Every structure is written in C-alpha cells, then in structure tokens.
Amino acid sequence: MRKVRLFALVFLLIILIIGFSFFLIGYLKPKVAGIYIETNPPSSVFIEAVQVGRTPYRETRNPGEITLKLVPESFEKPLAFYETKVNLITGIETVVKRAFGELDETSSGEMISFEKEGKDEASLIVLSIPDSAQLSLDGSQRYITPHKITDILPGEHTLVLSTSGYFERYVKVKTHAGYKLTALVQLAKKEEEKEEEPAELPEEKGKKEGPKVEILSTSTGFLRVRKEPSTLGEEIAKVMPGEIYDLLAIDERTGWFKIAYEQGKEGWISNQYARKVEEEEAKDKISTPSATPTSKLKISVTPTPTPKPTTTP
Structure with missing residues (x-):
C-alpha cells in the first residue's frame, strides 16, 4: 500500500512539473502582433523610417505603436505617399490597404484591426474620412459614420461607404465572436470633371x-x-x-x-x-x-x- 501511495505521489509530482513547464514556456514566449499591407500600385514599405520591403507585405512584430510610410512606385505621374500611426495588438493581424492618388485627398483605402473583448458577441465600428459618410451594411441597413454595431452576427459582411463629391468604396470584412472589428475607411475625392464636348449628330458619327x-x-x-x-x-x-x-x-x-x-x-x-x-x-x-x-x-x-x-x- 505504501508503494502505491509513493508511486501516485511521484506520478502527480511529474504531472505538476510538466504542467508548470508548459505554463512557464507560454508565459515567457514573446508575444507578437501582425501587419499585412496591400497597395495599388505597389509601394515601398517603411516602418520607423527603415525600408523593410514592398507590397504586398506581411510581417509579425512586437506589439505597440509604429510609424508606417508607404511610397508608391509610379512611372507615369507622381503619386502621394501615405504615412500614418498603426497600433499593433498582441495576437492580431492589422490589415492596411491603399489605392494611391496624386494627392492624399484623391487616394483611398482602409485599415482593419481587431480587439479582444470580454464577451462572446461580435461588434463592428466603422470610421470614415471624411466624416459623416453614408454606410450601407450588406446592402440593406444604412447608417452615418462614425457608427458602432454591437449585435452584428459573426461572419462575412460587405460595407459600402459613400458621400457627395467622393467615390464609393466597397470593403469586405469578417467579424468574429469575442472580437471588436474596427474599420477606418478613406474615400477618394472626385476631381473636377472637364466639360464634355457636345454629342455628335448621327451623320457626324458615321464620318x-x-x-x-x-x-x-x-x-x-x-x-x-x-x-x-x-x-x-x-x-x-x-x-x-x-x-x-x-x-x-x-x-x-x-x-x-x-x-x-x-x-x-x-x-x-x-x-x-x-x-x-x-x-x-x-x-x-x-x-x-x-x-x-x-x-x-x-x-x-x-x-x-x-x-x-x-x-x-
């Protein structure tokens, strides 16, 4: 009987040591965050003033705020570069998309990030540049930005943002239970349209x-x-x-x-x-x-x- 108790005690001690080892490894393992960048046209990626690659670009880094700069590769006309602050969160991959224009206001894009919440529901926050844009969710529900939806179903959703004088932008996102998704969307301002020439008459069209x-x-x-x-x-x-x-x-x-x-x-x-x-x-x-x-x-x-x-x- 004494041998059985001794064996059980040793076995329990081994289990505790193994469990503590796994806990210690997980505790000491460095926590990382991710970032994914996609642009049109392709661009050089600078993080903290250091060139780290070109788009499309994906990397894991230490959590925290970084300064991100994207310089477009343009051979026809100069395009405006993009610079912003990005807060990288542990265990989350932040997505940055950018379509470059000649000016910052004629460029468009979005930044999508997640944040862990203490409940099992999914939520969505949509911010826009410019502010007070019309937001259509899945083609039916309509809101004005900025807007927060706390009872959104987990899964894929389509956002359409529009406002007078700017191009519409379509954004596809996927919400997850227990996470808050934040989408910051920039709309591209329309350039002043030149006067169209009078339509040709049918006989002129033939010529x-x-x-x-x-x-x-x-x-x-x-x-x-x-x-x-x-x-x-x-x-x-x-x-x-x-x-x-x-x-x-x-x-x-x-x-x-x-x-x-x-x-x-x-x-x-x-x-x-x-x-x-x-x-x-x-x-x-x-x-x-x-x-x-x-x-x-x-x-x-x-x-x-x-x-x-x-x-x-």
Missing part, C-alpha cells in the same frame, strides 16, 4: 469614330474588366487578347482605360495590358468582342479579415 483600345496578351489568357480603375475594384467581365473596344475615358490617376465592353455596359481595364489604337489601325485589326460577365463564371471567393493579395491583370 468619324472615337479612339479605340486593343487588348494585349496576358499570362492568364484574358483581361479582367473592373467597376473601378484599380485592381481592388469589383470584377464585372473579362475580355480577350486581340479584341478591340471603344475607348470612353482614361483615368488621370492610374492611366486605366474605360471601355464599352457590351452595348450599354462600361468598365475599366489596366493600361498595362491594352494599348490605344487609331481609327484606321483599328479598322484593319477589328475583331468581334466577346466579353464574359463575371456573374456567368464559376467563382468561389471566401474573404477573411486578413485576406491574402492576388495581383492579377
């Missing part, structure tokens, strides 16, 4: 056609048509290399082309995979367009609060 663009070859075999002149814009169709479309406009910030890919349907394509052609050249190369609406394709998208970037044409 002279507008400029056109030719789709160049891509690594994917097609080129995405987007709702906005940015790789972050919503995909609405696809066009094929060799096809020629009417050129409607050129975005002053990115150089992207706006085309009429179907009768009554317009979208933006990257100027990196298309070129402007003159009327006579277009007549020699003209081919029948066959844009493919995105809604007819089988696409599976699962957004998360820390999405991995996919740079596509």
Whole structure:
C-alpha cells in the first residue's frame, strides 16, 4: 500500500512539473502582433523610417505603436505617399490597404484591426474620412459614420461607404465572436470633371469614330474588366487578347482605360495590358468582342479579415 501511495505521489509530482513547464514556456514566449499591407500600385514599405520591403507585405512584430510610410512606385505621374500611426495588438493581424492618388485627398483605402473583448458577441465600428459618410451594411441597413454595431452576427459582411463629391468604396470584412472589428475607411475625392464636348449628330458619327483600345496578351489568357480603375475594384467581365473596344475615358490617376465592353455596359481595364489604337489601325485589326460577365463564371471567393493579395491583370 505504501508503494502505491509513493508511486501516485511521484506520478502527480511529474504531472505538476510538466504542467508548470508548459505554463512557464507560454508565459515567457514573446508575444507578437501582425501587419499585412496591400497597395495599388505597389509601394515601398517603411516602418520607423527603415525600408523593410514592398507590397504586398506581411510581417509579425512586437506589439505597440509604429510609424508606417508607404511610397508608391509610379512611372507615369507622381503619386502621394501615405504615412500614418498603426497600433499593433498582441495576437492580431492589422490589415492596411491603399489605392494611391496624386494627392492624399484623391487616394483611398482602409485599415482593419481587431480587439479582444470580454464577451462572446461580435461588434463592428466603422470610421470614415471624411466624416459623416453614408454606410450601407450588406446592402440593406444604412447608417452615418462614425457608427458602432454591437449585435452584428459573426461572419462575412460587405460595407459600402459613400458621400457627395467622393467615390464609393466597397470593403469586405469578417467579424468574429469575442472580437471588436474596427474599420477606418478613406474615400477618394472626385476631381473636377472637364466639360464634355457636345454629342455628335448621327451623320457626324458615321464620318468619324472615337479612339479605340486593343487588348494585349496576358499570362492568364484574358483581361479582367473592373467597376473601378484599380485592381481592388469589383470584377464585372473579362475580355480577350486581340479584341478591340471603344475607348470612353482614361483615368488621370492610374492611366486605366474605360471601355464599352457590351452595348450599354462600361468598365475599366489596366493600361498595362491594352494599348490605344487609331481609327484606321483599328479598322484593319477589328475583331468581334466577346466579353464574359463575371456573374456567368464559376467563382468561389471566401474573404477573411486578413485576406491574402492576388495581383492579377
């Protein structure tokens, strides 16, 4: 009996030592925070005035406040750099997205972060630049920023922010039980539009056609048509290399082309995979367009609060 008690005591002591060791390892293990950065166009990343890489960029660092600076890589026209303070929280990956413009006010983007709360409910806070923007949640509920929602269901949600004189911005987030999600969204200010020339009469239209663009070859075999002149814009169709479309406009910030890919349907394509052609050249190369609406394709998208970037044409 004494041997049994001794054995039980030794066994219990071993269990306690192992448990304490695991606790000590977890306690002494350095706590880290994460940051993920995605920009359009790509940019150099500076943290505390030290260049650490280029976008897309992901890293784990010690928790605390950092000074983040993003310098866009632009070869056509100078774009405004972005500098801000970011508070990195233990166990949380903060997401920063930025679409650069020539000025800070014509740039857009968002910063998404999480914070652990003492309850099992999910909550959402939406802040905006400028303030008092209209906020649409999942296409139905409407609010004015800044706004906090304390009873939001965990899962994926779509935010649409808009205000007069600024471009709309779509943001996809995923809330989690026990965490507060904070989304700080900056809208891009619209530039003053130039007066449009009077529409041509039908007989004049027949005499002279507008400029056109030719789709160049891509690594994917097609080129995405987007709702906005940015790789972050919503995909609405696809066009094929060799096809020629009417050129409607050129975005002053990115150089992207706006085309009429179907009768009554317009979208933006990257100027990196298309070129402007003159009327006579277009007549020699003209081919029948066959844009493919995105809604007819089988696409599976699962957004998360820390999405991995996919740079596509």
